[in-house]
Amino acid sequence: MTTSPKRKRKIDTAAEKVPVKAKRKRTSDPVAQQVLDRTDAAGIETAYDRHDEQEPRCGFGELGICCRICEMGPCRISPFAKGPKRGICGATAATIVARHLIRQVAAGASAHSDHGHDIVNTLLLTAKGSALGYVIKSPERLFELAAEWGVSTEKKSVEEVAREMAELALKEFNNQEGEIRYPTLRAQKATVERRRRLGIMAVGVEHEIVETLHRTHEGVDADYKNLILHGLRTSLGDGWAGSMLATDYGDVLFGTPEPVRSQVNLGVLKEDEVNIVVHGHEPTLSEMVVAASRDPEMVKLAKEKGAKGIMVGGICCTANEILMRQGAPVVGNFLHQELAVATGAVDVMLVDVQCIMPALVEHAQRFHTKVITTSKKAKIPGATHMQFDEHTAYETAKEIVKVAIENYPNRGPVDIPQGKTDLVAGFTVRNTFTHLGGRYRSSFRPLNDAIISGRLRGVAAVVGCNNVKKVQDQSHIRMVRELIANDVLVVMTGCGATACAKEGLLQPEAAFKWAGKGLQEICETVGIPPVLHLGSCVDNSRILVALCEMIKEGGLGQELADLPIAGAAPEAMCEKAIVIGFYCVASGAYVNYSPAMRVLGSSEVTKYLTEEIEEVTGGKFSFEGDPVKAARLMIEHMDKKRAALKLRPMMYAPVTAEITE
Numbered sequence: 247m248t249t250s251p252k253r254k255r256k257i258d259t260a261a262e263k264v265p266v267k268a269k270r271k272r273t274s275d276p277v278a279q280q281v282l283d284r285t286d287a288a289g290i291e292t293a294y295d296r297h298d299e300q301e302p303r304c305g306f307g308e309l310g311i312c313c314r315i316c317e318m319g320p321c322r323i324s325p326f327a328k329g330p331k332r333g334i335c336g337a338t339a340a341t342i343v344a345r346h347l348i349r350q351v352a353a354g355a356s357a358h359s360d361h362g363h364d365i366v367n368t369l370l371l372t373a374k375g376s377a378l379g380y381v382i383k384s385p386e387r388l389f390e391l392a393a394e395w396g397v398s399t400e401k402k403s404v405e406e407v408a409r410e411m412a413e414l415a416l417k418e419f420n421n422q423e424g425e426i427r428y429p430t431l432r433a434q435k436a437t438v439e440r441r442r443r444l445g446i447m448a449v450g451v452e453h454e455i456v457e458t459l460h461r462t463h464e465g466v467d468a469d470y471k472n473l474i475l476h477g478l479r480t481s482l483g484d485g486w487a488g489s490m491l492a493t494d495y496g497d498v499l500f501g502t503p504e505p506v507r508s509q510v511n512l513g514v515l516k517e518d519e520v521n522i523v524v525h526g527h528e529p530t531l532s533e534m535v536v537a538a539s540r541d542p543e544m545v546k547l548a549k550e551k552g553a554k555g556i557m558v559g560g561i562c563c564t565a566n567e568i569l570m571r572q573g574a575p576v577v578g579n580f581l582h583q584e585l586a587v588a589t590g591a592v593d594v595m596l597v598d599v600q601c602i603m604p605a606l607v608e609h610a611q612r613f614h615t616k617v618i619t620t621s622k623k624a625k626i627p628g629a630t631h632m633q634f635d636e637h638t639a640y641e642t643a644k645e646i647v648k649v650a651i652e653n654y655p656n657r658g659p660v661d662i663p664q665g666k667t668d669l670v671a672g673f674t675v676r677n678t679f680t681h682l683g684g685r686y687r688s689s690f691r692p693l694n695d696a697i698i699s700g701r702l703r704g705v706a707a708v709v710g711c712n713n714v715k716k717v718q719d720q721s722h723i724r725m726v727r728e729l730i731a732n733d734v735l736v737v738m739t740g741c742g743a744t745a746c747a748k749e750g751l752l753q754p755e756a757a758f759k760w761a762g763k764g765l766q767e768i769c770e771t772v773g774i775p776p777v778l779h780l781g782s783c784v785d786n787s788r789i790l791v792a793l794c795e796m797i798k799e800g801g802l803g804q805e806l807a808d809l810p811i812a813g814a815a816p817e818a819m820c821e822k823a824i825v826i827g828f829y830c831v832a833s834g835a836y837v838n839y840s841p842a843m844r845v846l847g848s849s850e851v852t853k854y855l856t857e858e859i860e861e862v863t864g865g866k867f868s869f870e871g872d873p874v875k876a877a878r879l880m881i882e883h884m885d886k887k888r889a890a891l892k893l894r895p896m897m898y899a900p901v902t903a904e905i906t907e
């Protein structure tokens with residue numbers, strides 16, 4: 247791991263060295279490449295072109311040392327011997343970097359948590375009978391949560407319990423005193439005590455976000471360590487409340503996932519069917535659209551227009567939501583959004599919130615595709631807006647499906663690349679480990695035993711986005727291949743999971759091709775892939791819970807920081823990825839994050855995040871840009887933890903990962 251800005255820039259900006267005009271390698275996905283070749287030939291612009299247009303980047307921005315928080319600014323700190331070392335108010339590089347970083351944490355936390363808030367609210371409306379079309383699909387999960395939260399269910403209907411639970415959950419968002427509920431219910435005592443000692447136990451989701459904005463206002467908190475501690479607290483409000491509630495209440499409302507087979511990549515689009523691509527994040531919208539597309543009235547209408555049926559597939563995390571619960575096909579990850587439209591086969595691109603490129607609208611105008619926005623929080627000039635409202639969700643979903651059907655005959659030339667890959671998804675804390683415990687026993691014992699005996703080295707969570715600064719999917723694939731070759735069980739969410747799914751890593755057979763012998767034995771016995779898809783980005787909370795369960799099972803230490811585990815976001819793109827990194831480090835995990843956060847302009851902040859913070863939370867960051875080197879750092883960390891726990895040596899030597907993509 248490197249901390250000096252100079253060295254770091256060398257790793258993370260390798261793409262910048264390529265002359266702007268030369269077409270650099272943009273994707274490791276051959277299916278995506280086919281479409282890029284066509285967009286190039288037709289002179290159709292994509293995010294890759296806009297990336298190149300931005301070169302060369304502003305060095306101050308990249309290093310995080312420009313501040314525009316107050317109207318005396320903007321101020322810049324010189325990274326060189328000469329030039330200003332303080333802003334007009336006296337803020338140093340460390341203050342500026344830390345302030346901006348925790349603002350990013352707060353923005354990421356608010357994105358996840360606002361999404362969680364909407365799901366809880368939809369459950370409340372459903373319980374009251376005013377959200378037409380929604381039903382509580384998993385009363386079992388609801389009653390389980392009620393038992394965990396100490397809410398009596400005796401002589402109460404499902405709706406009564408749901409209402410009470412939703413009202414309690416809403417308080418987690420706007421609590422003004424006390425603590426969020428999940429850490430004491432789910433984390434270890436030592437972890438809870440550590441957080442209390444540090445003063446980083448979140449009071450409520452919004453409380454911490456508001457305080458972040460206050461602390462980072464001009465002339466408030468100037469102490470970088472104090473700022474970062476509050477960033478950790480804010481992130482815990484997301485990971486252990488906002489996101490965790492999104493997952494739990496999503497499971498109650500839309501059903502708890504079970505392992506499911508499906509397919510991924512642009513080849514899932516259908517030449518002879520109406521194609522609706524749902525893109526964004528909230529299952530409240532996508533679940534209804536999937537249901538409406540299966541409505542016999544809609545199917546009949548589609549046939550009248552000459553289509554054989556209606557295909558609903560997803561992009562980004564909404565894809566993961568409908569994949570996990572409905573087995574719906576995945577059209578692609580973040581950098582597939584423009585490519586899907588460029589096939590000419592998308593009749594409607596339906597978007598809600600987050601990760602939606604505004605460029606989609608202009609791009610879609612070159613084809614017949616209609617871009618429909620649905621959230622009052624996310625409108626794009628030029629798009630058709632059809633306001634989605636929980637009270638009338640099903641009706642609106644049907645209207646949207648109708649627009650797609652009506653648009654089907656308007657298609658111009660269609661060119662769908664034939665590539666698609668089979669995958670298995672739908673893993674959760676419970677069902678994964680029911681598998682690992684054998685068919686009849688739900689227990690983490692076999693997982694812990696496999697780690698203790700040296701059959702498995704540990705568990706790695708590889709999560710996050712695509713980033714146009716990197717070759718699409720390449721870092722995810724290379725890192726995961728290296729990890730599984732070294733007997734590390736990998737869990738994934740978000741666009742990273744889609745990247746590896748496209749590569750075939752989410753099939754049980756992948757274990758025989760690429761995993762080390764120990765991991766292979768586990769996969770064979772249990773019938774799971776070496777890489778487990780745990781869902782969307784808010785479902786990273788499933789990983790936190792799984793880790794707590796591992797500690798509870800015994801033999802692997804007292805808190806999360808003791809476990810032989812590591813996390814990574816090798817193609818991180820947005821503020822949501824930053825907050826995830828933060829709550830993992832706050833929870834005691836080692837996290838490799840790349841491209842590096844924009845902190846390298848302050849050696850103090852960089853050192854704090856990559857070294858000193860380990861003394862505080864038990865976790866830390868590294869910013870290694872090479873995915874294989876990063877995987878080795880993660881393995882090194884796991885080995886250090888294994889040694890501290892005095893676990894047995896690894897049973898098998900790693901296989902050499904032969905990377906060809």
Ligand code: BF8
Nearest residue numbers: 562563710711740741783
């Ligand atoms: O919340 S992985 S690009 S889709 S942010 Fe966005 Fe990143 Fe994809 Fe999902 Ni997560």
Ligand code: SF4
Nearest residue numbers: 313316319321333335
């Ligand atoms: Fe400059 Fe300080 Fe204002 Fe930032 S807050 S713009 S460093 S004067």
